[in-house]
Amino acid sequence: MFQEKLTFWLYDSGSIYPIWSNLAEVPAFEKDNVMASSASPSMENHWMPFSANRDFKQDPKMFSRAEGVWYYDREGKKILDGSSGLFTTPAGHSRREIAEAVYKQLSELDFTPSFLRSHDKSFELSTKIAAFMPEGLDKIFFVNSGSEAVDTAMKMALNYHRIRGQGNRQMFVSRERAYHGVNFGGVALSGMVNNRRAFGSALPSAVHMRHTHIPENKFQVGEGEHGADLAEDLARIIANYGGENIAAVFVEPIAGSTGTLVPPKGYLKRLRELCTQHGILLVFDEVITGFGRTGRSFATHSFNVKPDLITMAKAITNGAQPMAAVAASREIHDTIVNAAPENVTEFFHGYTWSAHPAACAASLATLKIYEDERLFERAAQMSAYFLEGLFSLKDLPVVTDIRGYGMMGGVDVAPMGGPGARGYQWQKRMFESGLHIKTTGDAAVVAPPFVMETAHIDQMIDIMRTTLKAF
Numbered sequence: 001m002f003q004e005k006l007t008f009w010l011y012d013s014g015s016i017y018p019i020w021s022n023l024a025e026v027p028a029f030e031k032d033n034v035m036a037s038s039a040s041p042s043m044e045n046h047w048m049p050f051s052a053n054r055d056f057k058q059d060p061k062m063f064s065r066a067e068g069v070w071y072y073d074r075e076g077k078k079i080l081d082g083s084s085g086l087f088t089t090p091a092g093h094s095r096r097e098i099a100e101a102v103y104k105q106l107s108e109l110d111f112t113p114s115f116l117r118s119h120d121k122s123f124e125l126s127t128k129i130a131a132f133m134p135e136g137l138d139k140i141f142f143v144n145s146g147s148e149a150v151d152t153a154m155k156m157a158l159n160y161h162r163i164r165g166q167g168n169r170q171m172f173v174s175r176e177r178a179y180h181g182v183n184f185g186g187v188a189l190s191g192m193v194n195n196r197r198a199f200g201s202a203l204p205s206a207v208h209m210r211h212t213h214i215p216e217n218k219f220q221v222g223e224g225e226h227g228a229d230l231a232e233d234l235a236r237i238i239a240n241y242g243g244e245n246i247a248a249v250f251v252e253p254i255a256g257s258t259g260t261l262v263p264p265k266g267y268l269k270r271l272r273e274l275c276t277q278h279g280i281l282l283v284f285d286e287v288i289t290g291f292g293r294t295g296r297s298f299a300t301h302s303f304n305v306k307p308d309l310i311t312m313a314k315a316i317t318n319g320a321q322p323m324a325a326v327a328a329s330r331e332i333h334d335t336i337v338n339a340a341p342e343n344v345t346e347f348f349h350g351y352t353w354s355a356h357p358a359a360c361a362a363s364l365a366t367l368k369i370y371e372d373e374r375l376f377e378r379a380a381q382m383s384a385y386f387l388e389g390l391f392s393l394k395d396l397p398v399v400t401d402i403r404g405y406g407m408m409g410g411v412d413v414a415p416m417g418g419p420g421a422r423g424y425q426w427q428k429r430m431f432e433s434g435l436h437i438k439t440t441g442d443a444a445v446v447a448p449p450f451v452m453e454t455a456h457i458d459q460m461i462d463i464m465r466t467t468l469k470a471f
């Protein structure tokens with residue numbers, strides 16, 4: 001069989017390569033697969049997510065290797081990573097410590113059923129993650145993606161209310177321009193029309209507050225002075241639908257994917273007050289902001305507002321393994337767990353790969369790097385330099401707004417033709433000039449790895465400037 005030919009692994013300069021002992025013995029179709037991996041593979045079969053597939057396949061943007069703050073394309077050209085992959089990789093790419101931990105784990109215990117069975121690392125990791133959480137928010141449920149974390153948190157909210165005799169709380173509140181992933185729950189919560197319009201109306205019930213991207217806060221570094229009153233949208237929704245019908249309010253403390261929308265001063269605190277007053281749960285979706293992006297471990301600490309549930313993903317393994325989690329308050333956890341009779345499953349939810357051993361090993365190695373290299377502190381220290389560089393783009397006429405907080409920034413460019421057309425062209429030009437940055441519509445979302453040096457930041461800003469000047 002195919003696996004039998006995969007006889008050993010070779011460590012070489014931080015990468016791990018599978019080596020086949022005797023290629024001549026590999027049956028023809030398997031050999032073709034092996035050979036194909038070194039030449040350009042066919043573009044026929046991979047239907048890519050969230051991509052302009054036809055354009056990509058005409059003009060593929062492929063990475064073949066990554067190390068530190070650099071990606072490398074097939075020809076070995078270096079591409080600076082200005083978005084930490086997809087906000088996943090603050091400690092830099094291809095960290096040997098993580099690769100080794102995953103290799104060791106897979107060699108020792110490759111898989112454990114996640115229902116009724118477990119392994120030490122899942123418990124060790126949950127204790128480590130709980131230590132980052134505000135007091136009392138320390139019950140950690142593992143899943144595999146941010147989208148799963150969001151849907152899991154929705155279920156926890158519904159289950160919690162139902163047990164307390166408040167099963168009428170079926171509605172959710174979120175925000176325009178929010179991104180909460182792509183599962184049905186997350187799509188309902190997200191405030192992005194393209195993510196919803198193709199899929200009909202069979203979505204959970206969600207009402208959206210207005211977003212907080214307002215002209216009064218243009219070119220504002222950090223939290224805006226204006227717009228705390230936008231939290232009163234929640235008061236209106238409560239008045240309109242009845243607070244007793246609302247299960248939870250979901251917000252990203254800083255809305256990431258739609259361009260780093262930093263909350264106005266006092267906004268999150270007001271949401272907390274209203275939720276508490278009306279018995280509504282507050283959920284912070286920290287899939288991007290978690291693990292140091294704001295300069296603290298989690299945004300809940302940066303803004304000093306404590307939610308009832310926190311979702312996290314991405315940097316939990318420095319991007320090296322799919323993993324995500326929900327931190328739930330003891331109150332939510334105990335209500336659900338203690339309501340069930342002995343010897344009966346309490347929460348009817350979970351995934352085959354919840355707390356996968358390799359993901360737990362990757363996450364433990366990642367958290368050790370964050371701690372040993374004091375990377376959250378480094379993010380806080382580098383922030384001023386990064387934001388100064390980013391805001392220096394303000395003089396370009398094509399730039400219509402810039403926002404930033406910690407090691408996260410958003411740069412809006414004036415639309416050209418249809419919405420998103422300029423943003424799309426811009427990211428392609430940046431890539432061709434050696435810089436990877438994620439754009440959504442006409443906004444670039446800049447999120448450098450925390451291990452970037454000032455010279456890398458200078459280079460990133462230079463490429464952004466040069467490519468923008470060409471418009």
Ligand code: PLP
Binds near residue numbers: 150180252256288314
């Ligand atoms: N929630 C937020 C705030 C996100 O930014 C994302 C992804 O970017 C998600 C949820 C979905 O995460 P995933 O793509 O891992 O499903």
